[in-house]
Structure formats: C-alpha cells, structure tokens
Amino acid sequence: MTTLHALHTAQASIVLEHDPKRGVLWRHCGLRVEPDFEGGDLPKASEGRGLASFALNRDIGMPLVPSSGLGWFGPAAVQVRDADGTLVVFAPDTCAVEASEDALSITLSDTVSGLEWTGSFAALPGGAIRASAAIRNKGDAPVMLAGLASLQLPLAASFAQLISWRGRHNAELNAYVEAMPQQRWEKVGRRGLSGHGGPPGLYVLGQDAGWHSGLAMAVQLEWSGDHSLAIERDYEGYWTLSAAATLAPGEIVLAQGESFTTPAALLAISDQGRNGAMAQMHAAVRAMVRWPGGTMSPRPVHLNSWEACYFDHDAARIEALAQAGAEVGIERFVLDDGWFKGRRDDTAGLGDWFPDPQTYPHGLAPLAAKIEAMGMQFGLWVEPEMINPDSDLYRAHPDWALALPGRERPTARNQLVLDMRREDVRDYLFERLDAVLRAAPIGYLKWDHNRDHAPSGGAAQVRGTYALLDRLRAAHPDVEIEGCAGGGGRSDAGLVPYVHRFWTSDNIDAVARVGMQRGFNAFLPPELMGSHIGASPSHATGRTQSMAFRGAIASMGHLGVELDPATLAEAYRAELARWIAFAKEWRHLLHGTDVALGEGTDSLRWQAAGTPGHKLLYCIRTTPPLDRRPQPLPLPFAASCMAWDVRLLAVAEEPGHGIPRSHLHDRMERESVRYTGSWLANAGLPLPLQKAQSVAIFEMKEVP
Ligand code: GLA
Numbered sequence: 001m002t003t004l005h006a007l008h009t010a011q012a013s014i015v016l017e018h019d020p021k022r023g024v025l026w027r028h029c030g031l032r033v034e035p036d037f038e039g040g041d042l043p044k045a046s047e048g049r050g051l052a053s054f055a056l057n058r059d060i061g062m063p064l065v066p067s068s069g070l071g072w073f074g075p076a077a078v079q080v081r082d083a084d085g086t087l088v089v090f091a092p093d094t095c096a097v098e099a100s101e102d103a104l105s106i107t108l109s110d111t112v113s114g115l116e117w118t119g120s121f122a123a124l125p126g127g128a129i130r131a132s133a134a135i136r137n138k139g140d141a142p143v144m145l146a147g148l149a150s151l152q153l154p155l156a157a158s159f160a161q162l163i164s165w166r167g168r169h170n171a172e173l174n175a176y177v178e179a180m181p182q183q184r185w186e187k188v189g190r191r192g193l194s195g196h197g198g199p200p201g202l203y204v205l206g207q208d209a210g211w212h213s214g215l216a217m218a219v220q221l222e223w224s225g226d227h228s229l230a231i232e233r234d235y236e237g238y239w240t241l242s243a244a245a246t247l248a249p250g251e252i253v254l255a256q257g258e259s260f261t262t263p264a265a266l267l268a269i270s271d272q273g274r275n276g277a278m279a280q281m282h283a284a285v286r287a288m289v290r291w292p293g294g295t296m297s298p299r300p301v302h303l304n305s306w307e308a309c310y311f312d313h314d315a316a317r318i319e320a321l322a323q324a325g326a327e328v329g330i331e332r333f334v335l336d337d338g339w340f341k342g343r344r345d346d347t348a349g350l351g352d353w354f355p356d357p358q359t360y361p362h363g364l365a366p367l368a369a370k371i372e373a374m375g376m377q378f379g380l381w382v383e384p385e386m387i388n389p390d391s392d393l394y395r396a397h398p399d400w401a402l403a404l405p406g407r408e409r410p411t412a413r414n415q416l417v418l419d420m421r422r423e424d425v426r427d428y429l430f431e432r433l434d435a436v437l438r439a440a441p442i443g444y445l446k447w448d449h450n451r452d453h454a455p456s457g458g459a460a461q462v463r464g465t466y467a468l469l470d471r472l473r474a475a476h477p478d479v480e481i482e483g484c485a486g487g488g489g490r491s492d493a494g495l496v497p498y499v500h501r502f503w504t505s506d507n508i509d510a511v512a513r514v515g516m517q518r519g520f521n522a523f524l525p526p527e528l529m530g531s532h533i534g535a536s537p538s539h540a541t542g543r544t545q546s547m548a549f550r551g552a553i554a555s556m557g558h559l560g561v562e563l564d565p566a567t568l569a570e571a572y573r574a575e576l577a578r579w580i581a582f583a584k585e586w587r588h589l590l591h592g593t594d595v596a597l598g599e600g601t602d603s604l605r606w607q608a609a610g611t612p613g614h615k616l617l618y619c620i621r622t623t624p625p626l627d628r629r630p631q632p633l634p635l636p637f638a639a640s641c642m643a644w645d646v647r648l649l650a651v652a653e654e655p656g657h658g659i660p661r662s663h664l665h666d667r668m669e670r671e672s673v674r675y676t677g678s679w680l681a682n683a684g685l686p687l688p689l690q691k692a693q694s695v696a697i698f699e700m701k702e703v704p
Pocket of ligand 1: 306336337381448450484485486487488503505506
C-alpha cells in the first residue's frame with residue numbers, strides 16, 4: 001500500500017510518498033499543504049505522470065535519495081565507489097519511516113550494495129526544518145564515499161530567482177540576484193572554510209516574491225568547510241537543489257559497519273518573502289547558540305585594539321587605550337594580534353601561545369586585572385589553527401602543518417595551517433589555550449583563521465576544529481568566543497554552537513557594511529554580528545564618514561569600537577560616547593528580536609528590528625538622492641498593529657551638514673506622531689530629507 005508521510009510547519013510542508021515498488025519519493029516540498037481530505041486520498045505520484053516519449057518504462061519519479069545508475073539522471077544524493085573505483089549503485093529495497101508531529105525519520109536499506117541510508121527532517125521552533133543524513137556500510141567490502149547530500153529536494157517550477165553571496169577579504173557578502181538556471185548552477189567552496197561569500201547557503205524566490213511576501217526558500221549548511229550548493233534543472237521542468245559538505249576523493253572510506261554522518265542543513269520555507277525565511281533562519285540559529293549561563297546577556301560594547309595600534313603595542317600602550325575606551329563607555333576590551341611570543345609583525349610567532357616575554361614580561365594577568373579594575377571584561381585574540389614557519393612550534397613539529405609529501409608548503413600571510421585532524425595537535429592547542437585562560441581573567445577569545453587551506457585537510461580538518469572548540473568550551477563554559485577568518489571568512493551555522501559572535505569584515509567602512517550586514521542577516525541574527533565604529537578615513541577603503549553615520553550603522557549589530565578614542569578631538573569623542581550610549585539603550589530591541597529588511601525608492605534601504613509592538617527603524621542612505629524629495633516609505637510589518645506612535649530619534653549625519661528638517665520631522669524629533677498601521681503599511685511613513693551617508697532612526701511603538 002502506498003503511504004504518505006508528511007512534516008508540517010506553520011508555513012511549509014514536506015510530503016513523501018512510500019510506494020512499495022518505487023521506494024520513498026518526493027511529493028511536495030514547499031508551502032503548507034493538506035495532502036488528504038476525508039473521502040478522497042491523494043492519488044499516487046505515478047498515477048499522474050503519464051508515459052512521456054523516450055522516458056524509461058519504469059518511471060521512478062524523484063526518489064528521496066537518488067543515486068546514479070538505474071535511471072536517475074539528475075544529481076546523486078549518494079555517491080559511493082568500491083575499492084576499484086567502480087560506481088556502487090544505491091537502490092534501496094526496504095524502507096522504514098517513522099513519523100511524529102515534528103519529525104520524520106527514514107531508513108532506506110539496499111541489500112545488494114549493503115548500504116543503509118538514514119535521514120531525518122525535524123521541524124524547529126520558529127518554522128525552519130533541519131535535515132541530515134548518514135550512510136552505513138553493512139556490506140563485507142570497504143567502500144569509498146564520494147559524496148552524501150545533507151539535503152536534496154525538488155524545487156517547484158514556479159521558482160523564479162536565486163540569490164547568492166560572493167566575497168573576498170575586505171569585501172564580504174555581496175548579494176547577486178539572478179534568474180533560476182536553465183542548466184546547472186553551483187556555489188562551491190574549496191578553500192577549507194565557508195568563505196568570504198558568507199555562510200554556505202542561498203535563497204530562491206517564487207514569482208513575485210520580495211522582501212515581505214511571496215514564496216521564499218532558504219538553505220544553509222551547518223558547516224564551516226568545503227561545500228557545494230547546487231541547483232540543476234531537470235528535463236522534467238523542475239529543479240533539484242542539493243546541499244552537501246564536499247568530501248575529498250578517498251577521504252571517507254567506510255569499512256564494514258562504519259558510517260558517515262553529514263553536517264545538518266537548515267531549510268526555511270515561507271510565504272512571507274525573504275523576511276519570512278530569514279526569521280526562520282534566525283530562530284533556528286538562535287536555538288543553537290550556547291550562551292554562558294544559558295541565556296544571552298546584553299551584548300557588551302567592545303573596544304578592539306587591532307586598528308588602534310596593529311602590532312605596535314606593549315602593556316603601557318594597551319593600558320592607555322583601554323583607559324580611553326573605559327571613558328567612552330566600553331564594556332569589553334579585546335587585545336588583538338601581537339601579544340604572544342615573537343609576534344612583532346605577521347611573519348612570526350603563530351603557534352607559540354605564550355605572552356611575549358619582552359612586551360608582557362609579567363604575563364597578561366596584570367593587564368587583565370587593570371582592565372577589570374577599569375570596569376571592563378578582558379578578551380584576547382588567538383589564531384589556534386595556524387603556525388608560522390618562524391615559530392618554536394614549527395621548529396619542534398614541522399610535521400604538524402598540513403602538507404603533501406615532497407611538495408612545497410605554500411604560505412599565505414607567512415603562515416601554514418595546522419593539521420587539526422591530529423589528536424596531538426589538538427591536545428597541544430588545548431593545553432596552551434587552557435593555560436592562557438587560567439593564567440589571567442580572560443572572559444572572551446577572538447578566534448581567528450587567516451588563510452585558505454592548501455593542501456586541504458578535508459572534512460576531518462573542520463571536525464577537528466569543532467572538537468577543539470568543544471573541549472575548550474566545556475573547560476571554560478563562561479568564556480565567550482568570536483569567530484573570525486580574515487574578517488568574515490568563516491561565519492556560518494556550523495560554528496554557532498561554539499561561538500557567540502562573528503567578525504563580519506576587516507572592512508569597517510560603514511557604506512560597505514550596509515550590504516554586508518544585510519547578507520549576514522540573511523542567515524545569522526544581528527546579535528552575532530560584530531559591527532565596529534572604525535576610524536575615518538576608513539583603513540580599508542580610505543572613505544571619510546561622519547561619526548554619526550558610522551555609529552548608526554554599527555549599532556545595528558553587536559557594537560564595538562576599533563580606533564583609539566584618545567586620538568579623537570573632544571567633540572568627536574563625545575559623539576562616540578553618545579553612540580555607545582545609544583547602542584546600550586536600544587540593544588534590547590536590536591538583539592534577539594524580529595528583523596525586517598526592505599527597500600524604499602531612490603536607493604533607500606531600511607531595517608526594522610524589535611518586538612511585534614516596539615521597533616527601531618533605520619532608513620539608510622549611502623548614495624546621494626536623485627529625487628527632489630524622499631517618497632513616503634511603506635512599511636508592510638506595520639499592518640500588524642492598529643496604530644503606532646512614531647518618533648524620530650536621530651538623523652545620523654555630520655552635525656551641521658544635514659538638510660534642515662521639515663516641520664513634521666522637527667516635531668517628530670520632539671514628540672511622537674500617531675499613524676495607523678494601515679497608513680504606514682500602504683501609504684507610508686514620511687521621511688526626512690537625507691544626504692548621502694546618513695541614517696534616519698525612528699522609534700515605533702504600538703498604541704496600546
Ligand atoms: C584578521 C582579523 C583582524 C585582526 C587581524 C590580526 O585580519 O580579521 O580583525 O584580528 O587578523 O592579525
């Protein structure tokens with residue numbers, strides 16, 4: 001008998017058909033459906049397909065776990081080879097499905113190949129679905145696993161657009177919107193880490209879908225290494241979407257009884273456009289963060305030493321910087337690169353995790369104590385997975401770096417990558433980091449990773465890093481960690497269980513940050529997004545920006561400062577302090593809450609964050625307006641409340657260089673103005689005149 005198995009969330013459904021002759025097949029993956037109704041069962045997939053010309057006589061539909069060789073011509077979710085390299089076909093002959101309200105778990109066994117696939121879909125609070133897969137070799141002979149998708153699903157023919165992100169160091173997370181492909185499209189990561197294009201993920205949009213409405217689907221792998229996200233158009237007219245961690249040839253050999261489990265993939269399906277899918281991703285990711293004490297504390301405002309003094313520091317210089325930070329309201333001081341043995345520039349020292357005896361002759365404890373006495377937490381930069389050839393560690397263990405026998409060892413930023421697959425390497429790093437953390441009151445680590453992997457350490461390298469992080473977190477559960485990789489080269493859900501923040505980019509220019517932050521938020525919530533107020537001109541771009549514009553843009557994430565406040569003229573230092581105070585005042589609305597992104601006319605971009613009845617609205621202008629006056633801004637989220645009181649908190653721009661306010665905006669700066677929800681949603685909020693590089697920030701409160 002054919003049976004349907006379904007998993008429903010508020011907005012989406014996955015429906016599988018278990019046909020005894022054909023196995024487990026996809027019936028639906030999309031917006032919510034009710035498959036059956038009293039008195040009429042859903043007809044079987046095979047009944048409706050008909051016999052297309054030149055198609056195989058044995059119609060197989062789209063299997064849940066397609067493998068090549070027996071008439072599936074799309075991408076294979078399972079790719080296995082035997083010891084001779086011959087393809088092992090996976091054609092399951094028994095299927096067991098377990099279904100509950102919020103999970104579907106499936107086991108498919110193939111008695112001929114001896115392979116057994118198990119996979120699951122779990123409905124998560126907030127609406128996303130987590131998928132994962134594992135394969136076990138129950139046969140006698142070892143097999144090589146060449147690929148195993150975490151998730152492979154059919155995309156309905158009604159999808160129209162695909163959004164992906166690309167990037168490089170200093171230019172992370174640039175969004176590209178394109179039409180759904182007519183052939184194959186693939187986003188691949190081969191650098192050993194998720195990369196500067198952001199998390200290994202993508203969005204697809206149905207016809208007419210946008211920020212606020214329409215069918216949107218998002219996928220991201222919980223993975224920090226090599227990956228492939230592919231969309232392939234089938235003869236039939238639909239697409240197959242696959243998401244997988246890439247496995248190197250020969251990397252995974254499964255002896256009898258052995259299994260391999262994929263990283264999980266998060267799937268968001270929404271009828272509320274990109275914002276709906278984003279909200280599901282945020283809920284799923286938030287549930288993965290392991291906060292010290294179990295809940296997120298208010299995100300402390302950072303001062304990071306890097307752009308303030310780079311490698312040029314010692315205890316006295318750092319103390320002065322910290323003091324200047326404390327005076328403007330900093331809550332956590334992070335000592336960046338340059339504190340450990342032999343580290344005067346980027347040519348030496350990585351691996352030798354001991355305070356430098358010349359720069360910090362008494363270790364870090366006295367400095368950390370002074371910083372605590374100033375009322376701040378002390379944080380420290382490390383780059384554990386790396387080694388400089390010019391280091392004591394390398395001189396003692398040249399074999400600890402990833403390398404191919406007899407081949408050159410290509411350096412990047414003068415460093416090599418440690419082989420995290422090795423237990424002795426992980427033990428050494430644990431011992432060192434543990435000792436550093438025990439020797440001084442350190443509440444925070446910025447965990448960097450500043451190069452691509454060449455050669456690759458494969459999936460086991462990534463899992464080795466996770467294991468070290470896990471061990472360190474277990475030993476120091478109160479220490480928060482920031483993930484960093486030459487800026488934002490490794491910001492992904494795979495690291496989320498081990499970290500509490502990601503460094504978004506070494507490019508702190510606030511104009512550049514606008515797009516990056518929106519790309520980051522497509523997959524990860526704003527409280528995990530490190531966003532700093534940097535110097536002007538920006539070190540990365542040379543562009544000049546007002547303190548207010550830099551402050552407003554940085555306040556949208558987890559705020560930090562990356563300059564020396566003592567170098568600022570008094571008025572600017574006071575303004576910096578005001579933006580720090582602003583972030584502290586509003587972080588309860590900006591972190592852990594709902595986020596909606598949108599676009600107005602004339603290149604205006606906006607973001608609203610907060611609870612259902614209380615929002616902070618940022619209207620961002622990076623380029624000069626082309627229209628004479630800004631058009632009222634429709635805010636679709638506002639329709640959920642009858643009426644709102646709206647106040648203009650600030651127009652973040654260079655003081656004295658803005659455009660005089662209208663009477664209305666002048667009034668809105670002094671008192672709130674009431675609008676109905678339908679007016680704001682459909683007619684729009686009147687906006688002040690803004691120059692380039694400015695942000696108008698409104699507070700919106702539901703009228704009780
Ligand atoms: C990377 C990081 C920076 C800084 C430097 C230190 O580039 O992204 O923030 O920590 O390394 O070398």
